[in-house]
Amino acid sequence: MTPSSQVFSAQSAQQLLPLLAERLRAPLADPFLPDIVVVPTAGTRDWLIEQLGHELDANGTGEAILTNVHFWFPNEFNLHAIGTERAADDPWSVKRLRWTLLGLLTADPSLAPGFADAKSPLATAQRIAELFDRYSVYRPEMPATWAVGTQADPVTPLRPDKQWQYALWHAVHSVIGVSTGERFIAARGHLDPAAVQRALPGRLSIFGLDAYSPAKVSLLAELSTLLDLAVYTVFPTSDRITDLRSVDLGDELRSHLDLANDMHNPLLRSWSRAGLESMALLSRAFPKMQTLEAVAAPTVLGRLQQSIAHDESLAIPPHKKSVLENGDGSFEVHLCHGPTRQVEVLRDALLHRLAADPTLHPRDIIVICPDIETYAPLVGPVMGAEFRESIEGDATGARLQLPIAIIDKTTSTSTPVADAVAALFDAVGNRLELSKVLELLALEPVRRKFAINEDGFATVERWLTDLQVHWGIDDTYRATAPWNYPAGIEAGTWRIAIDRLINGILVQSPEDRET
Template sequence: MALYTYPSNKLEYLVKIFSRLLKFNKKEVFDPIYILVGSRGMQHWLSMELAKQNSICMNTKFDMINSFIVNTCYEITNDQSHKKAYSKEVLSWRIFKLLDNIGADKLKNYYKDSSQRKYQLSSQIANVFSKYMKYRPAWLEKWQNLQFISNSPSDDEIWQAKLWQLLTNENSKTPTQIQKQALKKLNSEALPKNIYIFGVSTISPNNLEFLLEIAKHTRVHLLYLNPCSEYWYDLKKAKIASWLNIEEDFTIQPLLASFGQQGKDFFSQLLEQDQQEFTSFENFCEDVKITPSKNNSLLTSIQRNILELNTEKYTINIDKSIIINSCHSPLREVQVLHDNLLELFEQDSAIQPQDILVMCPNIEDYAPYIESVFTKTSSDSVNRLPCSIADRTIIDSESLAASFIEILKLPDSNFEITKIIDYLSVPALQRKFDITFDQLETIKYWLTEACIHRGLNNQTFSWNWGLKRLLLGFCLDDEPMIIEDSFLTLPNIQTNEIQELGKLYELIELLQLFSEELKQKRTACDWQDFLLKVLDTLFNIDDSDEYITNIIKQNIAKIVQQTNQADFTELIELAVIRSILTTALSEPIVNNHFLRGKVTFCSMTPMRSIPFKVVAMLGLNSTTYPRKDTKISFDLTNYFPTQKGDRTKRDDDKYLFLETIISARSVLYLSFQGNSYKNNSEQEPSLIIKEFLNYLESYYSWNNLKKYPLHPFSPKCYTRGYQSYDDKWLSLIKAEKKSFNSQKNANIELPSKFSIQEIINIFDDPFKSYSQYTLGLTLEENEPGLSDTEPFEIDGLQIYRIKESLLCCYENCKDIDLTIKHLTLCGKLPQSPLTNELLHQNLNLVKNFYDKINCLNLQDLTLETNIQNIKIYSSIKLSSDNTLVLYKISNLKPKDKLQLYLECILYSHVYSKQITGEYFYINDKKEIDSFKIAWFEVESIEDELSHYLTQALNFLKEPSFAYINLLEPVLQKNNNKILEILYKSHRPLTKNIYYKLLNGNNFDIENINKYYTVAFKATVSNV
């Protein structure tokens, strides 16, 4: 028996060798094939490849190396009772139980009375001990034998040694002890006849030692990737080589030297062992090293040079086998990737979606953008590529899991309204309470009107307070009523809607009940019963949720199993249970959406270097890749020299990048965020990308890094080399070379009548008017929505509405004290003495303003005329001295001045006589003021009115940035040539801002006016 090794630079070759080994090593029909892999993704790929080559793949028993060794040891020793005692999860509970007994004041000061902190610390200690068991077993043996690692042990070593001694006193059969016992009892009968290890890139020294011992009794076949067929395990980086005075002719392959440290350590360990090696490297050039021909791709040349340890420099035709792009954001990275993939499909019909793998440092950072870019909508004309997103966590991808964890936070929450709405948005909860989408929208409206923000008690803004207002409003009257001088009802609910209110009441009561019950300590078994009750009470699980629900239930059951295995019988607080479940549900779902016949997106996972025609890596930024280890302060490996076989995330990611290079068959696609999306400042790519770019430039004179613009509608995105396949932005690009025109809107059907107020509204907001009149689209106003925070101050708009309410009360002879009481109790104003003070201050101001207007003896008058076959009308007020009067209980704006001017023009046109206009308002000093327009000559009253109407109609055909606010200087000078200035400023201003937007300058008009997005882009689409 022996260890057989099969190195190759291509995983496909290893599969062929594996298939031949299976045929050669014939077995009994029912004997399983033992296959050890480094990741579940590799297991899935290997299963499919074996099925392709052998027409079937069955009776295979896949396992991870460490798990296989543990199971084998316990089977050989025939001792299963202590199998889980030193697993991370069980060890965490055992440490949690013993932590108070080790006399470490530093630890006690950290967790104090917090069970959650204590458990999280126990879990971290368990992780460190698991690391010791795998990489430093000799340390643990010394501690078990009452010895220390060093002559002068640190405080951290002292308490860790004591804790380990307590653990071994409870159970002396540590994994190391079990492994030693198993090695003594090893024989061929206790082992499979063949053990296959496939596609791993590293094995810990402890595990490798055990496998070598197994190899003395059975055949162990190690099939692994080796990027180079030459001896390269003593390569140094160029900089290190110069420090060591290595001769110039010493072969230094930059990529192997920079990224291959993990592989070098692993292969060096193998060389030290007794083994039989069967190499199967690809020979690109039939044993003759020649300069690559023009037909060879750049990627192939790099792979060959790595394979042959070649350091020669070449000049070859640059192709698209290597693509490196710089973008501004994750969204742009995904958009640019989609365009590049469409281009690849166009150029090579042999490439299919299943031939593409896209890796990200953290898939959750990219998942929303992937779904938005790759998911086809009903109005989408672009051919979207089918994709699947693997490695997503349940808590981030499934609303049911996320809401379940949020419910476990109820005792610490204040029942914020947005969280309750989040619960109501979960489909499983909606089914349980029979709430539809429309009903949820109605509930949101009620809660907004009821001014519910947070809290459960009867105080203002709480749930009990707000729901009581709604219920009493339904029961008592159709008008708001004041109850007991301190409560204002809300008659917002119709008879046919009362059931929805009842469902909301039921949910709040259940959440309140669970909030109290969650505060109780329970045993693990009692927690299981209670949590399953919560799931069953709040959620209606259908087929789509069954898989997720089963995972939640399994993780709850694991807590019971682990506490039983740890002999932990104490009562457990909610914070500990919540922490365990949150961590468990934050783990990637195994084998979820990986290799589903679509473009596969996944996280960067070591030992998952599966060959694809196209391999892409996104997010290769200096801050995210290579990933950094989170060092734990009490991890003693940080304070001792590293040993061969030690792993770090940095080395893992570097070697993953090297394996990615040799795993891409046609195209290697790399992307990073090279510029800030905020200010366009340059950002550093990953050090790995910088080294790879330097290599490409030095050895191949490659300098084809593409920097994409911030916006997908930039003209650059539709030029050669940057081609976008998204035609929805193409109309903007065409519009750059054409002037804006309104031919398609020239014949739109406009209203047959306009009021003066409607004309003023058009000038006040051309975008909004264009959207409403021309496009027939009205967007929701930005009214205050659901908020977790009650009002603490009164803004200008609220003050204006208060004054309007008070003025309306005076004008309609209503009870002013009752109005003030309504304003105080409505919930829209802060509950503060300052509110009452502000109300009474404005009451005096409004009273004086009303008296001023009332003494004018105003009379209503309706004006009506026809201009350009369009009816123009208005309702005005005339004072006793025949002055046209307008008034408002706030400061004057330019549109108000224009309105007064047009009202006077209309009156003069209807009655063919002059009139003076006066607009009463409240100035900045909170004083009553007025703006007057005395009559001035115009050439033609009808032409003047016609000019304004014409410009208003033009705005409905083509929106403009020429707001009426631009014209105030003109009005201040009594200049009646306002139309001419509007016309002159209209097109240049629009075009100027258009170019600013097109070139990616910081001009955020959409935050100023939300109708811009609809109106402006609709106009451009007509070009």
């Protein structure tokens, strides 16, 4: 296989997809060699598998298959690149590291602030393990610096509130030895071609990674002289790539300049620092990078994307203000009370989009959530509930259901029953608010106990909303500390709602109606 390198940059992953499909479509000289695709998350992997099936089926026969393609995550790739063939054998992997941390912290809780008071020691150890893992993957210079006894980040001194990480990391290091980050840094510039061929057979493609360290880019540049490498990166501001190519960040990011300070667009100034640093490193190491331009749509979202692409301020010219005033629906902000209501509004918005656009399918929709552990219990009962298709205003059509799949869920360290107990105490400790009770009722152990399916949950939710439940058992409950609500005001309590519900059941309706 002839060593080579190709680097592509585009404003969206959708633009890069056909290029990756074209690369995978070309047969390798040895049909038994795999294609290796490094992706940042399980969500990206699943999306690629689904989309590549369509891209490779150029004739629409439905007979195209995606086979002999290995999808790796960044840390797995790092381990293979430095000669560790099985990521599961790495004692610094999160699944193994959390138990080492739990043992150390149980013996000496002072090693991590707040561990002694943690409700779930294993969950705390899990979060610290994930933190150390991110350092090894995205900032390997930091653990390599710590290993030689320098308490820095990686060249500037650690802030006082971060110094416990250095002490705890060293305690772990003394137990399980050299870290992945150290080995990754040590391997840079000393790769054995034969070992690389064994660990990385076939073609190597890097797709959608959003952060590159100097060590990672240096390793990729070295690998490009040994194998067939292609990098596909998403970068929203194509106009600034030429300027970034002239920036020499050296080996230590964030130590002497902040590239985001030079941006004109406020979104870029706030959120783009890691992306700008990664692009500066990539464009300098691979000066022949190919940039794919996108045609901006004549919508509010298109205008926003265009302002980012050209690093413009968000000021809207007078002749284009009508775009915002009309509200074309391409960019929406909803103000909702509580997680349950947020999921309900999301469900309704998606159903409207699907009804308005026949070409849009559920597989084309991805929902990004910063706290999936909180919202995951609500997704099934709320978004997965069946509904009737409305035909010309008459909701008597076929029963439909949104297909929902939760991916990229953080490894849970508690059981569903423990989550339900925690939700129960949370509801009782928060005035028995309707949103908290619904969140409790949405949990699988509770629904199973009371035989409530998705449709049943939707019915209960509708009843409670119609009954205008807000909080509190009754007026006596509200009047006690710490609520100290004026006595005699029962409106919105659970007692009034239950009384109204029972009365509605006992009093016969003069006409038949659906419950």
